Amino acid sequence: MALDTTAGGPSADSYCTVDEADAYHAARGHNDAWAAADEATKERHLKWATSILDSRCEWVGARADAEQALAWPRRGVVLDGCPVAEGAVPRRVKSAVAEFAFRLLGEDWTAGLGPVVDEGVQVGPLKTSKETHRPIPSQVLALLGPLVHGSAGGIRVHTTVRG
Structure with a gap:
């Protein structure tokens, strides 16, 4: 089934077309x-790269439309001092999607993508646990830079109150 890269589309499944990825990799010697x-x-x-980034990144701004399938396009995003157009990715x-897709080609990312609870502490009804996910490659995060909050690298802390 062909990619749907329609920005803001209800069935979009990738931010990057094959042609865009081909050009990205050709320019960087990954060709x-x-x-x-x-x-x-x-x-x-x-x-796959789009799906992982959307599920793991805390993007700046807000979704442009509640019906869009992917996190982008977004509203209220400023990049290098310039507002990003609401309909744009x-x-x-x-x-970042092209880079991550290339890295997914060469590695088995099916192992270690899910959360693994490393440790937890419980004091009375309060329980804190740390989940570690396989980190998104630093090269991918560097490309995203100011478009994500935090590192999206792989650690999330969850606090649960039971009582």
Whole structure:
């Protein structure tokens, strides 16, 4: 099934087209490994990268429309002093998806993506636990820079009050 990269679309499943990813990788010397992948594999990895980023990143701004399938486009986002158009997906997001999709090609990301509770402390009805996820590669986070709150690197702290 073809990618749907319609910004704000109700069935969008990737921020980046195969052509955009091809151009990104060609410009950075990743072209051999990326070019060797067939179209369906590239599409699958672009969808996967988008899905992981949307589920793990705390994006700045607010969704432009409640009916859109993906987190972008967003309202109230300023990048390098300039407002991002409400219907747009910034180039940084598309580049991050292309970079992450390339990394997903070369590694088994099915192992270690889910949360693993490393430790927990309970005092009376208050329980705190730390979940560790496989971190998003630093190169991908660097591309996202000011578009995400925090690091999105892989640690989330949850506090539960029981009583």
